[in-house]
Amino acid sequence: MTVQRAAERFLTEGAGWVGRYCFSYGEHYDSGNVSFGHLVACNEFIVQPGDGFEDHHHGGIEVVTWVLEGTLLHDGRDRVGRGALQVLSTGTGIEHSEVNPGPDPLRMLQMWLVPADGGEPRHSLVPAPVQFGVVEVPLRQPGAALHAGPLVSGQVVDLPRAPFVFVFVADGTVTVGGHELGAGDSARLTEPLRAEARSDARLLVWAMSAD
16 A cells, blocks of 8 residues: 655646646656556646646546536536536547636646557546445446445545555545545555545545456
């Protein structure tokens, strides 16, 4: 088990936004931290009202965005509210925008995975999970499964069994393998463990195959 504390993430401050990255991203490069399983990015963004990311290009990746606070406006038409997820299979390539329509700050966790194949771009929205468990996200990478949702204080859950398991604490405090993890902390596991919520929390876990 390898733990990365929130303060150890790469930091970038843009115009109206702040990004914190668990893996090498943008101008931040660490040859020993480019991926874990199929996961190549786990970025937490805080975006102020009226700001965000205007039209930009993506291709050849699966993009899963979990809105933790506020509202995400995608391409000027799709509103993704607190707790909901947006899934983009970028396939052969897309141009899109992601902005905060306000009035409150937007906090979102955006994750990139390398898909098993390409294909035409597609987009879907997934409602906010009401409890921690498997979230049905339509990915082109069959070797990746997402588990996410809220935990109540004292709740204990078995983490999934997989060659690669990535754990991210969005809110609250959770103990995994004897390590106490707070908001923004993450862990990379290669053996099955349990998670215990020390307070009300929100937890995200990727279980990934070695293929």
